[in-house]
Amino acid sequence: MPTLRRAVVGRAALAALAALLMSMAGLAQSQINPGMPLYQLHGSGTSNPALLIWRVMDTMMAPTKPKIAMSYRSMGSGAGGDEFTALNSSAFSCGDVPISPTNFNRALQQNNPMMHVPFLVGSVSIFHNIPGIGEGLYLPPCTLAKMFRGEISQWNHPEIVTNNTHLPDLAKITASIGIVHRNNGSSSTYALTHYLNKACPGEWSGKGQGVGVTISWTSIPAARRTMVTNSQTMVEQIATNPYSLGYVESGQGLLAVQIATFLKHLALFFFKCNIALHLIEHPDLVKACKAVGITPPSRKKLAYTVLDEAYSEVSKDGLLSSNAVMFLSFAWCGRDAKNQWPLTLGTYFYVRTNLAYLNETGGLLKLFLSYMLSDDVAAIMPEYSFTALPKKHVFALPLGASMLNLPLSPKATPPPIKRAALQ
Structure with missing residues (x-):
């Protein structure tokens, strides 16, 4: 059985982290929720790195419960920026684009400017769910543009079929293309x-379509489009709706592909072993085996053997094997420049330059950010199809080092901030 979650750091590092977290005293005034543990840190923003952030938070909370509670709301870069500056309901935010000028200026007007702390590079990919069509679908950029603005509405459209002569079954698929798109921001x-x-x-x-974090999708008939609020629901929507087309952070889409492939192999192996699983502990079989000196495996052991064999097949075939039945598959965006990917984004934390107003939550935020920028977390980023940003680029930002070196004391005052350095 594959292990989907690995420990981020060793026991010694976790123990040290727990000691630091538990050493904080007092209440985190602006972040406190009476129904939750004593020390709290809450953030919101882009859904792309949400799985990684949740994993890191789980790791930090594991040795410190019930004193520490951390959460991250996956809602989009724009909405997270609004919560961070306009509503002040989160201690930090996260985005794959710079925060909007409106929110940046709002932070300046609140006499507590914000800064961007970049920490990883990721990508967005386009995925489809066409039953019977696995990998190999080729959709040139202009074809994709026509599909995402609604001009091409069926999977057997001549432009799609002509570019995919290696997939003859496409010509028989008369279903409409269901476009799944994100919410504003x-x-x-x-x-x-x-x-x-x-x-x-x-x-x-050239056809009047917008460019940015928020666009109008009304050129697509309402019956053929579905809006989702984050990357997780995007994956779910594509996976559960045949003939759909959408876009999502690459790692989360590929994880869904990997799980679907594993389940396919798992089903095949369980089918092969179905009779054995039902009979393996039958009294007559056990008695017959013992008579000849054989001890049959338990149902549990046999089941684990089946799981191991299924996972072995996934590893042997490869993630995007031509033999695999994919519920979600890549749609190529170009035939050239194979070592480049055009839909690439850098991801930032949005944080205030002065964390003193958060009291102990500010100290907890500092620990969280330091941990997210650590070698331990960088080591697991490839599991989510991310690349860690080199530290020399992280700390080259104005104020980056001074902010991360803030002491834990809630009464500590950071070095004076020059407004020009933030622009």
Whole structure:
């Protein structure tokens, strides 16, 4: 059985982390929720790195419960920025695009400017769910642009079929294309629309389509489009709705592909072993085996053997094997420049330059950010199809080092901040 979650750090590092967290005293005034533990840290923002952030938070909370509670709401870069500056309901936010000028200026007007702390590079990919069509679907940029603005509405459209002669079954698929798109303020929409406009401007902005984190999707009939609020629901929507097409952070889409492939192999192996699983502990069989000196395995052991064999097949076939039945598959965005991916985003934390107003939550935020920028977390980023940003680039930001070196004391005052350094 594959282990989907690995420990981020060793026991000694976790023990040290727990000691630091538990050494804080007092209440985190602006973050406290009476129904939750004593020390709390809550953030919100882009859904792309949400799985990684949740894993890191789980690791930090594991040795410190019930004193520590940390949460991250997966809602989109734009909405997270609004919560961070306008509503002040989160101690930090996270986005795959720079925060909007409106929110940046709002933070300045509140006499507590904010800064961007970059920490990883990720990508957005386009996924489809066409029953019977696995990997190998080729959709040129101009074709994709026509699909995402509604001009091409069926999977057997001549333009799609002509570019996929290696997939003859496409011509028989008369189903409509269901477009799944993100809510307003999505960095994934930013990546998709910038790519389509750069690659085929005549079929995107030339046709009146917008570019950015928020665009209008009304050119697609309402019956053929579905809006989702984060990357997790995007994956779910594509996976559960045949003939759909959408876009999502690559790692989360690929994880869904891997799980689907594993379940397919698992089903095959269980089918092969179905009779054995039902009979393995039958009294007559056990008695017959013992008579000849054989001890049959338990149902549990046999089941684990089946799981191991299924996982072995996934590893042997490869993630995108031509033999695998994919519920979610890549749609190529170009035949050239195979070592490059055009839908690439850098991800930032949005944080205030002065964390003293958060009291002990400020100290907890500092620990969280330091941990997210550590080698331990960088080591697991490839599991989510992310690349850690080199530290020399992280700490080269104005104020980056001074903010991360803030002492834990809630009464500590950071070095004076020059407004010009933030622009």
